[in-house]
Amino acid sequence: MTRRCDAPSARESHDAPGSTLGERAAHALLAYREGRTDRLDAVVREVTPLLWATVRAQGVGRDEAADIVQNTWVQLVKHADRIEEPRAVLKWLLTTARRAAWDAARNERAVAARRTDLPEDHRQHAALHDAAPQPDAQVLTKERDRILWKAFATLSERCRELLHLVALADRPDYRMISAAVGMPVGSIGATRGRCLAKLRTELDRMGGGAWI
Amino acid sequence: MDLNGDELPEVRDDELTLSPAEPLDDADRAVLTHLSEVAGRLDPMPDDLVERSLFAATLAGLEAEMMQAVHVSEPLAGVRSATVPADGVPTEARTISFTHGDLTLMIQLSAERAGRIRVDGWIAVPTPSCTVELHRPGVAPETTEADEDGRFSFPAVASGAASLIVRRPQADGGAVSTPVIEL
Numbered sequence: 602m603t604r605r606c607d608a609p610s611a612r613e614s615h616d617a618p619g620s621t622l623g624e625r626a627a628h629a630l631l632a633y634r635e636g637r638t639d640r641l642d643a644v645v646r647e648v649t650p651l652l653w654a655t656v657r658a659q660g661v662g663r664d665e666a667a668d669i670v671q672n673t674w675v676q677l678v679k680h681a682d683r684i685e686e687p688r689a690v691l692k693w694l695l696t697t698a699r700r701a702a703w704d705a706a707r708n709e710r711a712v713a714a715r716r717t718d719l720p721e722d723h724r725q726h727a728a729l730h731d732a733a734p735q736p737d738a739q740v741l742t743k744e745r746d747r748i749l750w751k752a753f754a755t756l757s758e759r760c761r762e763l764l765h766l767v768a769l770a771d772r773p774d775y776r777m778i779s780a781a782v783g784m785p786v787g788s789i790g791a792t793r794g795r796c797l798a799k800l801r802t803e804l805d806r807m808g809g810g811a812w813i
Numbered sequence: 814m815d816l817n818g819d820e821l822p823e824v825r826d827d828e829l830t831l832s833p834a835e836p837l838d839d840a841d842r843a844v845l846t847h848l849s850e851v852a853g854r855l856d857p858m859p860d861d862l863v864e865r866s867l868f869a870a871t872l873a874g875l876e877a878e879m880m881q882a883v884h885v886s887e888p889l890a891g892v893r894s895a896t897v898p899a900d901g902v903p904t905e906a907r908t909i910s911f912t913h914g915d916l917t918l919m920i921q922l923s924a925e926r927a928g929r930i931r932v933d934g935w936i937a938v939p940t941p942s943c944t945v946e947l948h949r950p951g952v953a954p955e956t957t958e959a960d961e962d963g964r965f966s967f968p969a970v971a972s973g974a975a976s977l978i979v980r981r982p983q984a985d986g987g988a989v990s991t992p993v994i995e996l
Binding site: 638641642645646649650653654657663667668670671672674675677678679740741745746749750753764765767768769797800801804 | 837846
């Protein structure tokens with residue numbers, strides 16, 4: 602795994618076995634700038650689930666979330682020649698989607714507040730922010746699934762978002778994903794995945810630790 | 814909220830990260846795979862979102878300014894299709910409006926025979942000399958001219974994702990496109 606996600610070397614082609622999602626996205630954007638649009642399709646397929654998860658985590662409804670994801674790709678194509686750090690295009694995509702989702706969620710709350718100018722507003726706002734939906738008995742039929750979701754729900758909102766995105770990506774770029782969810786990679790000595798370690802500790806505690 | 818007791822030091826925001834320096838082990842990967850699977854079942858991504866995104870990206874490459882959807886109305890009681898299908902079953906029409914600058918586009922979608930959709934549109938703009946293109950994924954666009962009142966129609970369009978592009982002379986504002994809509 603490369604640690605130089607901001608500067609893939611020349612020998613790392615877009616489809617090299619060791620390339621991260623961030624590198625694949627970067628190469629696709631550079632190719633797109635040169636008029637080769639086909640590589641972008643693969644990146645759209647790979648990154649769209651991450652954009653969906655990001656937008657939904659901000660408390661945006663499903664229909665609007667779909668529009669925001671779609672529009673994020675539109676923005677990429679429109680700005681393809683002007684993105685300052687093409688190497689960090691994955692971060693750009695996640696950040697663009699996240700900002701649009703914030704705006705949409707804020708507008709939804711403003712509309713809701715105008716409709717019901719009641720003291721209970723605070724609780725409604727909190728509900729909109731809750732990024733870990735309650736497990737649905739119909740969906741999570743296995744004990745194993747329920748334990749995982751319960752353990753996951755004990756994490757902070759940012760941890761949940763980070764882990765969800767990392768889980769969706771094949772060879773993810775931690776730096777870009779962390780930066781995009783507002784957790785820039787820290788200083789020397791930043792230890793391996795506190796979020797993941799915490800999740801696994803919770804799983805062990807709840808008796809769901811045997812995962813292999 | 815520290816549910817871990819003494820097992821982990823207090824978590825600081827700038828440390829909430831996975832470091833490439835210590836790669837994931839098999840158990841980590843198993844947890845993440847399971848997480849992705851469960852999260853996907855709780856909040857599944859719409860099946861067509863990737864295809865819609867690909868189509869939207871293709872349209873964006875055509876360099877038309879994007880219009881904003883103003884209002885997607887529920888099927889209106891009492892508003893019927895302009896053309897009643899051969900089997901005589903009345904169908905309800907769906908109206909959508911879009912704006913961009915001084916241009917407003919209103920379209921009415923109604924069911925035609927054999928699963929086809931009729932698109933009737935009206936462009937409100939100071940100089941309504943417009944060409945209208947209907948784009949769908951993977952097929953060549955259909956083109957028509959708006960009449961002097963800004964009206965146009967596509968009488969029988971296959972259902973699925975589509976986008977309309979209104980082309981005006983560059984001096985009148987150039988090309989604008991609707992977001993992808995579901996016919």
